[in-house]
Amino acid sequence: MKIKNNKLFLGKFSTQSLAKKHGTPIYVYETETIRSQYLKLLKNIAYPKLQIHYACKANTNILILKFFKKLGSKIETVSKGEVTLALKAGFKPKDIIYTSTSVSKDEMAFVIKNKIKVSLDSLSQIELYGKLNPNNDIGIRVNQGIGAGHHDHVITGGIMSKFGIPLEHLNNAKKLAEKYKLKITSLHQHIGSNVLDKNILLKAFDKLLETAINFPDLESLDFGGGFGVSYLPKEKDLDLKTLGTEMTRRMNNFCEKYGKKLDLVLEPGRFLVAESGVLLSTVTEIKNNPKRTFVGVNTGFNHLIRPTMYGSYHEIINTSRAKGLVIKADIVGNICESGDVFGRDRKITSPKVGDILAILNAGAYGYVMASHYNSRSLPREILV
Numbered sequence: 001m002k003i004k005n006n007k008l009f010l011g012k013f014s015t016q017s018l019a020k021k022h023g024t025p026i027y028v029y030e031t032e033t034i035r036s037q038y039l040k041l042l043k044n045i046a047y048p049k050l051q052i053h054y055a056c057k058a059n060t061n062i063l064i065l066k067f068f069k070k071l072g073s074k075i076e077t078v079s080k081g082e083v084t085l086a087l088k089a090g091f092k093p094k095d096i097i098y099t100s101t102s103v104s105k106d107e108m109a110f111v112i113k114n115k116i117k118v119s120l121d122s123l124s125q126i127e128l129y130g131k132l133n134p135n136n137d138i139g140i141r142v143n144q145g146i147g148a149g150h151h152d153h154v155i156t157g158g159i160m161s162k163f164g165i166p167l168e169h170l171n172n173a174k175k176l177a178e179k180y181k182l183k184i185t186s187l188h189q190h191i192g193s194n195v196l197d198k199n200i201l202l203k204a205f206d207k208l209l210e211t212a213i214n215f216p217d218l219e220s221l222d223f224g225g226g227f228g229v230s231y232l233p234k235e236k237d238l239d240l241k242t243l244g245t246e247m248t249r250r251m252n253n254f255c256e257k258y259g260k261k262l263d264l265v266l267e268p269g270r271f272l273v274a275e276s277g278v279l280l281s282t283v284t285e286i287k288n289n290p291k292r293t294f295v296g297v298n299t300g301f302n303h304l305i306r307p308t309m310y311g312s313y314h315e316i317i318n319t320s321r322a323k324g325l326v327i328k329a330d331i332v333g334n335i336c337e338s339g340d341v342f343g344r345d346r347k348i349t350s351p352k353v354g355d356i357l358a359i360l361n362a363g364a365y366g367y368v369m370a371s372h373y374n375s376r377s378l379p380r381e382i383l384v
Helices: 015-022 031-044 062-071 080-088 105-113 123-132 167-179 198-212 240-258 270-276 306-310
Strands: 002-004 007-010 026-029 050-055 074-077 096-098 117-120 137-143 183-188 220-222 263-266 277-288 293-297 316-318 326-332 341-349 356-359 380-383
Touching: 007 015, 015 026, 015 277, 015 356, 015 380, 026 031, 031 050, 031 062, 031 240, 031 270, 062 074, 062 080, 062 380, 074 080, 080 096, 080 105, 105 123, 117 123, 117 183, 123 137, 123 167, 137 167, 167 183, 183 198, 198 220, 198 240, 270 277, 306 341, 316 341
Parallel strands: 026 380, 050 074, 050 263, 074 096, 096 117, 117 137, 137 183, 183 220, 220 263, 293 326
Antiparallel strands: 002 007, 026 277, 277 293, 277 356, 316 356, 326 341
């Protein structure tokens, strides 16, 4: 993404040319940003047996899935639909991990039939899996009481979280595994989404290592995801260099104590795709009242729900004129809800009807959470 001739370019295409050819609203994803983020993980986490499983719930566009496969990534899934998409994109069953909650018998049977590796989320899931597929290897997801994230709704560890098997129940998990002759070969944890504090991540990593020493048959440790990206202008990026160095050092020390080298599995989603995506929309009207200016666009929270659901911040720029007279305005959508607001009091180059606005960092949890609310159509997606 770059500014050229006072206009925004994505790859080699101006947003105006993309909007003219494909219409708006439209999600645009840049492959080079995805590649850069993926290589950044490999560079900074030098552990020799590192496995990256893209958490595809962040963005399941089939071309993005195929691009990750081309990069050498594996994949993490949370539903029958995501498993189906992963297989369609060309991933082998051995390269797919399935971790979900409130799983039906039919869905578990589907996962087993397709020989997908599992991280089981509860005692009841271990029981269900054991009845359907005894004498096999499993992973289990633990809840170690540590949670973090950018909003309460994305914290996936701790006493208030529905996810994972509490430490107090791990002996019961071992007994159930023994009952059905299941070997626990992987421990999985995930504390939340968009964590920018390396110290919280390392605290959770240490706790996982502490728990793992009590499981004799492990082949891998799955730290989950949660690596954050900066949305707010004043936020600092995650210190990936220090985090990667410390994770590698601690993992090496643990494996020496454990007696063998284990795989280290990471499941990043947002970190890999958020900054690759832009939601382009067209200014449809500009309204003023005695106190405020409203810039209306032809998209809404039915296409990007994060600001409404989480109060999330996304930078918004006028791509038709990146520089010029700046005004302060509320950027609002076309859904009949008062909460359909992308940003309040935003400084933006003074727009005109027909200008193309870009909502940045929209590559994760954008289109995948979109709906037909108000009976409006879904946006298109393109990869550049």
